[in-house]
Amino acid sequence: MEIITPSAVIETPESHIEDYARLLERFGRTSHPTDGPISDESASAFLRRYAIELGHESLLEHCVVSARFICDRSASHQLVRHRLGSYTQESQRVSDYSASGIRVICPPTIRQDAARFTAWKDAVERAESAYRTLLAAGAPPEDARAVLPNCTKTELVATFNLRQWRHVFIQRALNPRAQWQIRELMTDLLKQLVGLLPSVFGDLQQKILYRLVFEDTKNIPAKD
Ligand SMILES: Cc1cc2nc3c(=O)[nH]c(=O)nc-3n(C[C@H](O)[C@H](O)[C@H](O)COP(=O)(O)OP(=O)(O)OC[C@H]3O[C@@H](n4cnc5c(N)ncnc54)[C@H](O)[C@@H]3O)c2cc1C
Incomplete structure (x- = not known):
């Protein structure tokens, strides 16, 4: 028996993910062509406003990200409950x-x-x-x-579109009631994706920081 640490890494090449902002801006401009001129810097502002603030999240369904998880069977069971995903998992039948x-x-x-x-x-x-x-x-x-116990290691690759990643992060990273292992893995992945695509995931990271600073200390400021 060997005790290992769970991990999650993004498998989609970073350069693809970094290009998604420009690609999605081009798609989004199909419905909002008058939203200012396209420039090297316009994609982030456009996505933040159009897809996140105005809530046109279907735009985010055009792009997918795959990630490899090493976790235990209880965490993988929670992950595969997300139906708008594609999965490939280590087979215990043949191993x-x-x-x-x-x-x-x-x-x-x-x-x-x-x-x-x-x-x-x-x-x-x-x-x-x-x-x-x-x-x-x-x-x-x-x-x-x-x-074999629930804590047995498994390995799986999951692919979600960007809208579904946001949904999964809200349920599994931002939610303080999420199970520790899936919360740690999703928090780590969210951090990685914020670095690559801040216009699509930055608001969720800010919500996590808010929770860590305020909610966990039961020190939530009153609404103004
Ligand atoms: C903290 C926590 C505790 C949980 N505890 C339990 C538990 O005790 N028992 C249990 O069984 N599950 C439990 N779950 C799993 C939970 O009930 C959901 O099955 C799982 O989180 C998948 O979420 P989802 O259905 O929103 O979205 P996904 O499957 O990720 O789908 C994304 C979204 O697509 C839409 N969608 C997908 N499929 C359909 C459909 N067929 N019809 C209409 N809309 C659809 C919905 O808007 C959905 O929110 C728990 C989840 C969490 C986060």
């Missing part, structure tokens, strides 16, 4: 983990407490041992996996 041992993700609330960690490690090791025993007894990997 045989008996030689390499299973890779797992340990939740921070368990890792940080000695008694909890001992109980968790013991349970995972027993599951791994049962998995090996089943394979040795002739069970196929697709059936032996029935005893």
